[in-house]
Amino acid sequence: MERSILDQLEVGVIITDANLVIYEWNRFLQMHTQLPREAVIGKRLDALFEQVESAVLKRKIRTTLRLRESTFYRPIAAPYCVPVPIKRFIQHDLNYMVQRVSISPYDEEKGLVLLSIYDETDSRIAQIELEKEMQKTQQLNARLTQDQEIIDTNLMMLKTDLQGRIVEASSALCSFYGYDRDTLLGRNPSIFGHKSMPSMVFHDLWEKLAKGETWRGEVQNLLSNGKDHWADVLILPFYDEQGVMTHYVGIYHDISDRKRLESLYVTDPLTKLFNRYFFDQQMKGIFMGKRRAKSLSMMLIDIDHFKQVNDIYGHRSGDLVLQEFAQTMRATLRNSDVCIRMGGEEFAVLLPGCDLIEACSAAEHLRQEIEKYVFTNVGRLTCSIGVAQRLEDDDADSFYERTDMLLYAAKTQGRNRIAHDAMALTLA
Amino acid sequence: MLTPLQKEILQELVNIAFGSATASMAELMDAFATLSVPSIHFLPIEQFNEHLRTVVCDDQPLYLSQQVFTGSMKGETIFILEQTSVDNLVRHLYTDEEQITQAHINDAVLEVNNILSVTTIGKLAEIMKMQTNFMVPTLRIFADREFADLSELAEYDAVIIIETLMRFEQEQICGHLLILTASAMMQELQHALDQIAGEMM
Numbered sequence: 001m002e003r004s005i006l007d008q009l010e011v012g013v014i015i016t017d018a019n020l021v022i023y024e025w026n027r028f029l030q031m032h033t034q035l036p037r038e039a040v041i042g043k044r045l046d047a048l049f050e051q052v053e054s055a056v057l058k059r060k061i062r063t064t065l066r067l068r069e070s071t072f073y074r075p076i077a078a079p080y081c082v083p084v085p086i087k088r089f090i091q092h093d094l095n096y097m098v099q100r101v102s103i104s105p106y107d108e109e110k111g112l113v114l115l116s117i118y119d120e121t122d123s124r125i126a127q128i129e130l131e132k133e134m135q136k137t138q139q140l141n142a143r144l145t146q147d148q149e150i151i152d153t154n155l156m157m158l159k160t161d162l163q164g165r166i167v168e169a170s171s172a173l174c175s176f177y178g179y180d181r182d183t184l185l186g187r188n189p190s191i192f193g194h195k196s197m198p199s200m201v202f203h204d205l206w207e208k209l210a211k212g213e214t215w216r217g218e219v220q221n222l223l224s225n226g227k228d229h230w231a232d233v234l235i236l237p238f239y240d241e242q243g244v245m246t247h248y249v250g251i252y253h254d255i256s257d258r259k260r261l262e263s264l265y266v267t268d269p270l271t272k273l274f275n276r277y278f279f280d281q282q283m284k285g286i287f288m289g290k291r292r293a294k295s296l297s298m299m300l301i302d303i304d305h306f307k308q309v310n311d312i313y314g315h316r317s318g319d320l321v322l323q324e325f326a327q328t329m330r331a332t333l334r335n336s337d338v339c340i341r342m343g344g345e346e347f348a349v350l351l352p353g354c355d356l357i358e359a360c361s362a363a364e365h366l367r368q369e370i371e372k373y374v375f376t377n378v379g380r381l382t383c384s385i386g387v388a389q390r391l392e393d394d395d396a397d398s399f400y401e402r403t404d405m406l407l408y409a410a411k412t413q414g415r416n417r418i419a420h421d422a423m424a425l426t427l428a
Numbered sequence: 429m430l431t432p433l434q435k436e437i438l439q440e441l442v443n444i445a446f447g448s449a450t451a452s453m454a455e456l457m458d459a460f461a462t463l464s465v466p467s468i469h470f471l472p473i474e475q476f477n478e479h480l481r482t483v484v485c486d487d488q489p490l491y492l493s494q495q496v497f498t499g500s501m502k503g504e505t506i507f508i509l510e511q512t513s514v515d516n517l518v519r520h521l522y523t524d525e526e527q528i529t530q531a532h533i534n535d536a537v538l539e540v541n542n543i544l545s546v547t548t549i550g551k552l553a554e555i556m557k558m559q560t561n562f563m564v565p566t567l568r569i570f571a572d573r574e575f576a577d578l579s580e581l582a583e584y585d586a587v588i589i590i591e592t593l594m595r596f597e598q599e600q601i602c603g604h605l606l607i608l609t610a611s612a613m614m615q616e617l618q619h620a621l622d623q624i625a626g627e628m629m
């Protein structure tokens with residue numbers, strides 16, 4: 001082959017014999033190795049470059065000459081046949097050009113072959129990058145699997161279809177609620193339902209989910225052994241790639257302990273009604289503006305002549321009276337009415353959604369029930385009740401003080417009666 | 429498929445090709461080598477994967493080397509060696525002192541494939557008076573028999589299977605050389621074999 005042709009090739013070309021003596025060295029190699037033709041012709045390749053795997057290369061040259069066909073050689077000990085240092089702007093781990101060699105018969109009579117040296121650095125870099133990415137992916141997958149296991153064993157999670165049928169349940173949830181996974185699959189999460197939960201909560205839940213919104217709330221649930229617990233529940237809708245909602249995922253967090261603590265904190269230990277602290281918190285919440293849309297009324301109740309009960313029958317009987325009074329209140333009023341022991345023999349009731357007329361009716365009903373009730377050791381007692389409806393410009397203090405004034409009025413007017421907010425009634 | 433006479437002639441041609449391959453293999457292995465008379469089968473491509481599953485062991489990694497040949501004669505060879513044979517090959521090819529890496533092992537398999545492919549396909553091209561050129565062989569290693577995802581073979585519709593046993597002194601190397609080609613090429617081969625049969629008459 002003409003030397004000028006070899007010099008125009010964009011691959012390294014060496015013509016050599018079976019002993020690796022160099023007969024030709026093209027311009028590509030001269031430029032990349034900085035070794036001029038004159039410096040290498042007649043010398044042995046393995047003498048010039050000690051990295052050359054002479055035994056392997058010689059064997060392949062002999063095979064080429066025998067087969068009279070090309071053979072292929074990918075240097076093994078080092079990734080190159082002829083060392084060509086490379087400097088790249090982009091950092092990588094390769095210091096030398098990565099090479100692949102094709103060995104073709106050149107002059108069979110003289111036993112010469114042509115080594116074509118191809119630069120495969122770019123594809124090797126791409127391969128290294130790909131391997132790195134694959135390694136990262138494998139690591140991420142391993143972590144993901146590990147995370148999934150951690151999630152499965154530690155996070156109470158349910159997946160339902162859009163009809164609310166359970167399609168997946170984490171081991172943590174199955175174990176906590178005491179169900180086999182197979183028992184839960186296909187069922188509705190209402191299997192955990194507690195009768196005390198108002199249906200409004202679930203109505204609100206489905207309404208939000210149907211709109212594609214996330215729902216969060218505190219739910220009282222039942223375990224398989226009949227015990228109840230409180231869960232903070234977060235339910236999220238999930239979508240497919242086309243943006244179509246496909247399923248819901250509910251994450252349950254047990255808040256029973258917190259609920260018990262909260263309950264202790266806001267409960268009067270004697271009557272088990274809410275305490276004054278809870279009343280204050282509720283009033284603050286109401287007058288923060290969040291719940292102003294609904295009408296609201298309040299009763300303040302005082303047991304008539306309670307001091308005498310304590311003086312005549314003793315404090316133990318007095319405590320019994322307070323407990324039975326609280327039970328009568330709970331039995332007489334609606335579930336949604338909030339009953340509070342303010343202190344001593346004074347009680348309060350918050351009546352959400354009640355206007356003054358409804359509140360007066362409830363108060364009168366309570367007064368009559370108390371009047372009829374026969375208290376242990378003590379017999380019959382009466383109570384006085386002040387009833388007021390929240391007014392537009394009320395704040396927590398004015399609302400309370402007005403109701404307190406009405407209670408005072410009921411007492412001064414002779415007790416065993418209710419006194420209501422006539423001004424508010426007129427406005428209503 | 430081939431007539432009994434065509435098959436007989438092809439068998440003879442492959443025998444001659446393998447004779448040449450034996451000499452090259454002996455040189456490669458630096459040991460006295462014998463190659464058994466190869467057995468030849470033909471398969472439609474649909475039965476190819478099933479055949480692969482029957483010829484290899486369950487419990488050994490498999491080295492599968494592929495080499496494309498182009499030109500007026502074109503197709504692809506697949507050379508399969510099981511791990512035991514690869515171990516035997518490497519034991520002969522490298523001395524105990526050498527640090528044998530996976531790259532050395534891969535190179536040995538590729539080299540054997542190259543020798544067998546070039547001699548066999550070269551001989552067939554010669555008798556069909558066709559030109560062919562060999563591409564760089566590639567190697568894949570499969571840990572089990574789930575290797576046969578060879579969907580890239582779809583353009584071929586005929587398979588010639590040449591099985592041979594190579595012996596190097598005490599060691600045996602059992603290899604399967606598969607030639608995949610298109611039916612048009614098979615027709616050319618049949619035509620060439622008929623011509624040889626005519627010349628022999």
